[in-house]
Amino acid sequence: MDVKVKILRYNPEVLDESEWKTYSVTLLPGDRVLDALHKIKWEQDGTLTFRRSCAHGVCGSDAMRINGRNRLACKTLIKDLNPEKEITVEPIKGLPVLKDLVVDMEPFFDAYRSVMPFLVTSGHEPTRERIQSQEDRERFDDTTKCILCAACTTSCPVFWSDGQYFGPQAIVGAHRFIFDSRDEGTEQRLEILNDKEGVWRCRTTFNCTDACPRGIEVTKAIQEVKRALIFRRV
Amino acid sequence: MQRHQYDVVIVGAGGAGMRAALESSKRTRTAVLTKLYPTRSHTGAAQGGMCAALANVEEDNWEWHTFDTVKGGDFLVDQDAAEVMCREAVDAVLDLEKMGLPFNRTAEGKIDQRFFGGHTRNHGEAVVRRSCFAADRTGHMILQTLYQQCIKQNVEFFNEFYVLDLLMVAGKATGVVAYELATGELHIFSAKSIVFASGGFGKVFRTTSNAHTLTGDGMGIVWRKGLPLEDMEFFQFHPTGLAGLGVLLSEAARGEGGILRNSDNERFMERYAPTVKDLAPRDMVARAMANEVREGRGCGPDKAYVMLDLTHLEPAHIDAKLPDITEFARTYLGVEPYTEQIPVFPTAHYAMGGIPTNIKGEALANNDDVIPGLYAAGEVACVSVHGANRLGTNSLLDINVFGRRAGIAAAEYAATAVFEELPDAPETFVVDLIEGMRNAGGEERVAAIRTDLQATMDINAQVYRTEGSLKQALVDIERLKERFAQVSVQDKGKRFNTDLLEAVELGFLIDLAEVLVVSALARKESRGGHFREDYDKRDDVNFMRHTMAYREVDAEGNINIRLDYKPVVQTRYKPMERKY
Numbered sequence: 001m002d003v004k005v006k007i008l009r010y011n012p013e014v015l016d017e018s019e020w021k022t023y024s025v026t027l028l029p030g031d032r033v034l035d036a037l038h039k040i041k042w043e044q045d046g047t048l049t050f051r052r053s054c055a056h057g058v059c060g061s062d063a064m065r066i067n068g069r070n071r072l073a074c075k076t077l078i079k080d081l082n083p084e085k086e087i088t089v090e091p092i093k094g095l096p097v098l099k100d101l102v103v104d105m106e107p108f109f110d111a112y113r114s115v116m117p118f119l120v121t122s123g124h125e126p127t128r129e130r131i132q133s134q135e136d137r138e139r140f141d142d143t144t145k146c147i148l149c150a151a152c153t154t155s156c157p158v159f160w161s162d163g164q165y166f167g168p169q170a171i172v173g174a175h176r177f178i179f180d181s182r183d184e185g186t187e188q189r190l191e192i193l194n195d196k197e198g199v200w201r202c203r204t205t206f207n208c209t210d211a212c213p214r215g216i217e218v219t220k221a222i223q224e225v226k227r228a229l230i231f232r233r234v
Numbered sequence: 235m236q237r238h239q240y241d242v243v244i245v246g247a248g249g250a251g252m253r254a255a256l257e258s259s260k261r262t263r264t265a266v267l268t269k270l271y272p273t274r275s276h277t278g279a280a281q282g283g284m285c286a287a288l289a290n291v292e293e294d295n296w297e298w299h300t301f302d303t304v305k306g307g308d309f310l311v312d313q314d315a316a317e318v319m320c321r322e323a324v325d326a327v328l329d330l331e332k333m334g335l336p337f338n339r340t341a342e343g344k345i346d347q348r349f350f351g352g353h354t355r356n357h358g359e360a361v362v363r364r365s366c367f368a369a370d371r372t373g374h375m376i377l378q379t380l381y382q383q384c385i386k387q388n389v390e391f392f393n394e395f396y397v398l399d400l401l402m403v404a405g406k407a408t409g410v411v412a413y414e415l416a417t418g419e420l421h422i423f424s425a426k427s428i429v430f431a432s433g434g435f436g437k438v439f440r441t442t443s444n445a446h447t448l449t450g451d452g453m454g455i456v457w458r459k460g461l462p463l464e465d466m467e468f469f470q471f472h473p474t475g476l477a478g479l480g481v482l483l484s485e486a487a488r489g490e491g492g493i494l495r496n497s498d499n500e501r502f503m504e505r506y507a508p509t510v511k512d513l514a515p516r517d518m519v520a521r522a523m524a525n526e527v528r529e530g531r532g533c534g535p536d537k538a539y540v541m542l543d544l545t546h547l548e549p550a551h552i553d554a555k556l557p558d559i560t561e562f563a564r565t566y567l568g569v570e571p572y573t574e575q576i577p578v579f580p581t582a583h584y585a586m587g588g589i590p591t592n593i594k595g596e597a598l599a600n601n602d603d604v605i606p607g608l609y610a611a612g613e614v615a616c617v618s619v620h621g622a623n624r625l626g627t628n629s630l631l632d633i634n635v636f637g638r639r640a641g642i643a644a645a646e647y648a649a650t651a652v653f654e655e656l657p658d659a660p661e662t663f664v665v666d667l668i669e670g671m672r673n674a675g676g677e678e679r680v681a682a683i684r685t686d687l688q689a690t691m692d693i694n695a696q697v698y699r700t701e702g703s704l705k706q707a708l709v710d711i712e713r714l715k716e717r718f719a720q721v722s723v724q725d726k727g728k729r730f731n732t733d734l735l736e737a738v739e740l741g742f743l744i745d746l747a748e749v750l751v752v753s754a755l756a757r758k759e760s761r762g763g764h765f766r767e768d769y770d771k772r773d774d775v776n777f778m779r780h781t782m783a784y785r786e787v788d789a790e791g792n793i794n795i796r797l798d799y800k801p802v803v804q805t806r807y808k809p810m811e812r813k814y
Contacts, residue, residue: 046724050732052446061271099729116386128328
């Protein structure tokens with residue numbers, strides 16, 4: 001089928017302003033949006049620029065705004081987008097656009113790195129593995145699925161309006177360790193999240209949960225972190 | 235142009251690169267250069283697990299694991315390397331757990347283990363639960379955990395830097411030249427040790443589980459330096475790629491009880507491997523599947539694939555152990571694995587060959603001599619622990635064991651070595667490459683050439699090969715090289731010029747496809763992943779040896795591929811017939 005794909009283009013080497021460009025592509029209903037972008041880049045306009053790698057939703061490279069919603073281009077099928085109408089593709093919002101669909105990911109990774117996203121332990125290491133019950137392991141399973149694609153953070157209205165807010169992903173990244181029974185860094189991590197630009201900025205709009213391509217219940221994780229802060233226990 | 239100096243430079247930030255970086259950076263000043271953000275690396279796509287004889291759920295020991303690895307590799311494995319890997323596997327898994335990796339747990343709270351293809355108890359008696367796992371996203375968890383440790387340890391990354399040349403002075407590795415994607419600027423890195431950990435080259439095939447970015451850059455760079463590549467004819471085709479797409483469905487699906495069926499709904503693996511059935515090594519299963527299709531027992535409108543059946547498993551069990559791969563089936567094929575069988579067909583998955591190294595991770599200049607300052611680990615390397623066919627889970631093990639070893643060896647070498655004077659204008663080769671590509675005015679497009687390359691490789695150099703098919707591939711590649719000389723890119727800019735980089739990557743792919751085919755043509759036997767219909771038996775008399783391919787330029791400037799051979803290291807195990 002013939003599909004129209006409208007893409008927000010930006011290349012400061014050529015033009016200071018961004019502009020919409022529409023391309024016609026022949027696609028199969030089961031094709032991914034990433035296939036459409038590749039067809040445009042490979043057959044029509046080699047200057048179209050976007051990040052991608054694995055092409056099946058596990059590397060997190062190709063989060064973009066498709067028909068107004070944050071999704072991974074490689075996990076979004078054309079047939080699910082009402083392709084009789086034009087499909088729009090733009091960069092994720094709230095991070096500086098560098099070229100076409102490529103944004104500056106550094107502020108996003110800075111936020112992640114700031115919440116101590118690593119296991120903190122003290123004392124001597126055991127000879128064998130640390131013991132963890134299946135229930136304790138299950139406690140933080142959901143947030144281990146995160147692929148750092150930024151779909152959640154860049155769907156958050158608070159993040160758009162307030163450049164200082166960590167954003168949902170950083171809280172997810174902290175949650176994964178706060179609720180890990182092996183971890184001893186909870187106090188420090190909660191202190192970081194208690195910051196005025198921390199977890200309290202969340203207004204529970206659920207955009208993040210809707211945006212997550214891994215199906216993580218992001219808002220629920222944020223609520224659990226808030227509760228841990230209030231009661232100071234996990 | 236910027237210049238940098240580090241004791242150790244690591245190229246690539248997947249599992250092997252980051253595992254090396256964790257060792258190296260705590261010993262000496264280290265930079266990691268990666269063409270992707272580290273968490274985008276393809277280690278994250280690995281699913282099923284990482285084998286180690288922890289014996290948490292049943293009796294097991296590392297010697298059995300070594301035997302399975304050697305036999306799985308059709309006896310082309312260097313047994314000293316396999317022993318190292320399987321012995322250190324236990325600590326490698328425990329190290330990851332201590333770093334925080336969220337393994338699935340047994341009822342007692344220990345690391346859980348499950349079945350995996352080719353892993354057996356007591357030298358082939360029966361299958362054994364050896365694979366340590368985190369649902370079906372073990373690679374994801376390894377990649378995330380290693381990145382988290384790198385954050386903790388303040389490892390210095392240069393993200394979206396494409397290394398395009400290795401600098402050598404008097405036979406020593408002395409630095410690399412990198413292209414910064416964001417700006418188009420070149421960077422010269424002077425280093426005492428360089429570790430290549432840049433992954434494989436699955437994109438030479440059309441149907442592949444590999445990421446778009448797996449274009450063999452590291453192997454290609456080393457190749458162009460006249461350094462050898464080992465066993466390049468051995469490429470693994472994973473049995474269960476989603477039909478038509480190649481997206482990987484983990485062997486864990488069969489480890490958890492999944493069954494392959496043909497159009498008669500027959501469990502056909504019972505005929506090919508009576509003892510371990512669906513859990514035979516990948517080369518055997520992939521060939522069996524291709525054979526079912528060839529003999530007319532394929533499924534679907536074109537009888538082009540077979541079915542993976544999970545419908546007899548409890549949905550709760552599927553959700554707990556195989557959540558991601560069942561979601562792939564739903565997302566990409568609209569198939570509900572609880573109630574429907576999943577169409578699957580072999581997909582190009584893993585390069586057993588690569589940059590030859592010894593068990594310390596030191597790269598080899600020939601059969602005997604190391605290249606001072608150069609190291610390699612992971613899929614880019616050939617130690618060789620996988621021989622002619624890698625066992626499932628042994629790649630995640632390989633990156634952890636040999637990534638660690640290479641990181642330590644590189645840092646230790648750097649502690650006593652000095653920075654060598656770089657050659658004058660060290661960037662010349664890369665400037666010529668990049669500017670030549672940017673300014674070329676030919677009519678050919680990168681994507682068209684790449685598509686044709688992948689097509690000929692899928693048709694002529696896949697699961698089944700013959701002299702005729704391989705010669706056809708060579709003719710096609712020769713023609714593609716001529717077309718590549720006429721290639722031009724549309725994006726002439728400096729900023730995020732992925733158009734340009736795709737052209738450079740295609741150059742590597744063409745080089746490596748040719749090495750693969752030339753090596754395959756000369757190996758007139760069938761062994762592991764390399765199956766020749768015209769020589770369908772293993773020939774230990776003539777071919778129990780590693781292929782070593784060299785790029786040579788003659789007096790007229792013609793480039794030739796010279797093949798040499800290297801003995802296989804055999805310690806405990808004598809070659810035997812490979813039956814399961």
